[in-house]
Structures are given as C-alpha cells and as structure tokens.
Amino acid sequence: MPNLPEKNVNAITNRKAVDLFNKLANTYRERFFSVEAYQDPLFRFLAYLKNEASVLDVACGPGNISHFLLKQKPGLKLTGMDLAPNMIQLAEQLNPDGSFLVHDAMEIDLLEESFDAITVGFLFPYLSKEQVELFIQKAWWKLNKHGILYLSTMEDLYENSRIRTSSTGDEVMMYYYESTFLVNLLEKTGFQILLTHTQPYAVSDTETDTDLILIAAKIP
Numbered sequence: 001m002p003n004l005p006e007k008n009v010n011a012i013t014n015r016k017a018v019d020l021f022n023k024l025a026n027t028y029r030e031r032f033f034s035v036e037a038y039q040d041p042l043f044r045f046l047a048y049l050k051n052e053a054s055v056l057d058v059a060c061g062p063g064n065i066s067h068f069l070l071k072q073k074p075g076l077k078l079t080g081m082d083l084a085p086n087m088i089q090l091a092e093q094l095n096p097d098g099s100f101l102v103h104d105a106m107e108i109d110l111l112e113e114s115f116d117a118i119t120v121g122f123l124f125p126y127l128s129k130e131q132v133e134l135f136i137q138k139a140w141w142k143l144n145k146h147g148i149l150y151l152s153t154m155e156d157l158y159e160n161s162r163i164r165t166s167s168t169g170d171e172v173m174m175y176y177y178e179s180t181f182l183v184n185l186l187e188k189t190g191f192q193i194l195l196t197h198t199q200p201y202a203v204s205d206t207e208t209d210t211d212l213i214l215i216a217a218k219i220p
Contacts, residue, residue: 034064035064035065035068037199037201038152038211038213039068040197041150041152041195041197041213041215042065042068042069042150043072044194044195044215045117045119045148045150045215046069046072046073048117048148048194048215048217049073049076049116049117049148050116051073051075051076052075052076052077053073053076053077053116053117054076054077054078054079054113054114054115054116054117054144055069055076055077055078055079055115055116055117055118055119056079056080056081056108056111056115056117056118056119056142057069057078057079057080057081057098057118057119057121058081058105058108058118058119058120058121058123058139059081059082059083059105059120059121059122059123060080060081060082060087060088060091060100060121061082061084061087061090061091061121062087062090062091062094063080063090063091063092063094063095063098063100064121065119065121066078066080066091066095066098067094067095069119070095070097070098074097078095078097078098078099079098079099079100079101079113079115080095080098080099080100080101081100081101081102081103081105081108082100082102082103083102083103083104083105084102085102088100088101088102105120105123105127105135106127106131106134106135106138108135108138108139108142109138109141109142111142114142114143114144114147115142115143115144115147116143116144116147116148117143117147117148117149117150118139118142118143118147118148118149118150119150119151120135120139120149120150120151120152121150121151121152122152122153122154123135123151123153124151124153124154124175124177125153125154125174125175125176126172126173126174126175127175128175129158129175129177132175132177132182132185133185136185136186136189136191137189140189140190140191140218143218144218145218145220146217146218146220147217147218148194148215148216148217148218149186149191149214149215149216149217149218150213150214150215151182151213151214152211152212152213152214153176153177153182153211153212154174154176154177154201154209154210154211154212155176155177155178155179155198155210155211155212156176156177156178156209156210157176157178158175158176158177158178158181160176161173161174161175161176162174177212179196179198179212179214182212182214183196183214186214186216190218190219191216191217191218191219192216192217192219193214193215193216194215194216194217195213195214195215196212196213196214197212197213197214198210198211198212198213199211199213
C-alpha cells in the first residue's frame with residue numbers, strides 16, 4: 001500500500017478525532033466542562049482583555065472555556081467554533097450569550113472578522129507539526145493589533161506522539177509538543193510570550209501527562 005500524502009494523512013487523522021468528539025460530546029462535557037484546574041492561567045489571560053473584547057474560542061468543544069470567560073466578563077463578544085456538530089449544540093445550550101458555529105480550526109482564515117483574542121484549548125494534541133505551524137500563522141493574521149493568544153496542549157517530545165485508546169475503546173492519534181518548540185514558533189511568527197505554564201494531569205493511576213499553557217501577544 002503506497003504512503004498517503006501528508007495532507008491526506010492529516011485529513012484522515014483529523015476526521016477520526018472529530019468523529020470521536022462528536023460521538024463522546026456528552027461524556028466530554030461531563031468530564032471536562034469544569035476548567036477550575038486551569039483557572040489561574042485563564043485569569044492571567046482575562047487580565048489582558050477589555051470587558052467588551054472580541055474573542056474566538058477555537059475547537060471550543062462544549063463551550064467550557066467560553067463559559068468560564070463569559071462568567072468572568074459577560075460583556076465579551078465571544079464566538080466559538082468546533083468541527084463536531086454535537087459539541088456546538090452543547091456549547092450553544094450552555095452559553096446562550098455566545099455565538100457558535102461548526103467550522104474547521106484549520107480554516108480560521110476564512111472567517112470574515114478579526115478578533116482581540118483567540119483561545120485554543122487542547123486542539124494541538126490532534127494536529128500534526130505542519131498543521132500547528134500553519135495554524136499559528138493564521139491565528140496571527142486573525143488577531144487585531146496587540147491581540148492575545150491563549151493555547152493549551154500536552155508537553156512531551158514530538159517523537160513520542162502515538163495512537164491512544166479512549167475509555168470507549170476508540171483509537172485516535174495524539175501529538176505532543178515541547179514548550180521550546182512552540183515558544184520558538186510563536187516568536188518566529190511574531191508573538192511575544194507573556195506566560196509559559198506547565199502542570200501535571202493524571203491520565204490514570206499509573207500515567208501522568210504534562211499540560212502546557214502559553215499566553216502570547218501579537219507584535220504588530
């Protein structure tokens with residue numbers, strides 16, 4: 001069997017991830033809707049935003065980050081997007097003051113408006129290195145002058161990226177990124193790093209991941 005072109009491999013991998021999240025939308029909401037574990041960096045992010053700032057929540061899932069942001073600053077003009085329709089349905093129900101749409105994270109450049117801030121909560125574990133590089137470039141262009149970018153992912157060597165099995169037995173490709181790689185990429189793209197934060201996340205009784213959170217400002 002011939003090797004698939006990189007673009008096609010990424011498309012298949014992304015589709016499997018979207019199908020899984022669409023299938024497990026309610027389970028994901030019940031397990032991960034609270035972002036209390038990440039509230040400190042989220043408060044740091046909010047401190048950079050005006051009360052009526054426009055925010056794009058990329059790969060918003062059931063709207064967990066959106067919910068936290070709107071609770072703290074109800075005046076935010078928040079738009080959430082996700083490629084899983086069931087996630088968007090939940091986000092709309094749980095965040096009536098936000099605006100949500102089914103949209104591909106890799107096509108944020110097709111959105112007509114630009115934003116004061118962009119949040120990207122645990123999207124990168126489902127994107128290849130080439131996709132991450134392209135996404136960050138597009139995010140820079142979608143941000144207004146001095147716009148703020150918040151992103152979270154899982155830190156490890158990229159070489160340790162692997163297929164992982166969910167609690168339901170579904171398999172999905174998970175990508176890891178080192179903080180040095182992402183910091184260098186952000187700075188090269190035209191961002192100033194405002195925060196680099198890591199914290200442990202217990203996957204099970206025997207396995208622990210490292211969550212990585214970065215906040216960066218667009219340099220005009």
